[in-house]
Amino acid sequence: MTPDLTAVGDTGLLDTLQHEVALFARRAEQTRLGGVGQVRNSMDRAAYLLLNRLDKEGPMGVKALAASMGIDSSTVTRQVAPLVDTGLVTRTSHPDDGRAVVLQLSPPGQARLEEVRDSRRQLMAELTEDWAPEEREAFCALLTRFNGALSARMAGHDRGDS
Numbered sequence: 600m601t602p603d604l605t606a607v608g609d610t611g612l613l614d615t616l617q618h619e620v621a622l623f624a625r626r627a628e629q630t631r632l633g634g635v636g637q638v639r640n641s642m643d644r645a646a647y648l649l650l651n652r653l654d655k656e657g658p659m660g661v662k663a664l665a666a667s668m669g670i671d672s673s674t675v676t677r678q679v680a681p682l683v684d685t686g687l688v689t690r691t692s693h694p695d696d697g698r699a700v701v702l703q704l705s706p707p708g709q710a711r712l713e714e715v716r717d718s719r720r721q722l723m724a725e726l727t728e729d730w731a732p733e734e735r736e737a738f739c740a741l742l743t744r745f746n747g748a749l750s751a752r753m754a755g756h757d758r759g760d761s
Contacts, residue, residue, distance in 0.1 A: 642715045645678045650687060650704060650712045658703035660693065669750065687711055 628644070642650075652668055653659070659667070665675040679702060682688040687708030693699035704712070727735050 642711075646682055646687075647712075647715060649675070649678055649682060650708055653688065653702060653704040654709065654712055658701050660699055660701055664702060669753065682708070 648668065649664070652664060656667060661672050661675050661679070664679075665672040668675070679688055679690075683690050683702075686705055689703045689705045691701050691703065693701050727738075730738075
């Protein structure tokens with residue numbers, strides 16, 4: 600059973616936290632964290648996450664990609680279609696099972712992903728330029744922990760846990 604943090608914690612702090620998370624989500628979506636150069640270097644969140652996953656984990660099937668991202672196969676199929684159409688991702692038949700599809704980051708997809716990553720790195724550097732290195736590290740560690748907690752909660756809800 601999860602404790603009621605509002606009963607034991609500072610409700611003002613929790614109110615501030617939920618408000619700041621909501622603002623962050625809205626501002627991130629508004630800018631798509633496009634980085635420096637904004638429109639030229641912005642990329643849809645779903646596209647960025649798919650390309651990034653294919654880059655980090657290599658070619659894989661739709662089901663494996665869906666499982667690694669915690670989404671369903673139909674969502675991956677829908678989200679990857681425009682990436683295939685624009686040549687950022689290639690779709691080939693699996694060598695052992697011709698019915699199965701293998702998705703792979705194409706050379707233009709790799710180049711586009713690097714362009715967006717570089718721009719986003721520059722944006723992060725600018726936004727935190729007056730932060731001490733340990734503040735950047737702490738923020739990154741806490742944000743990673745926060746995202747991990749959200750992922751675990753979502754996975755628990757998917758299994759029917761409360």
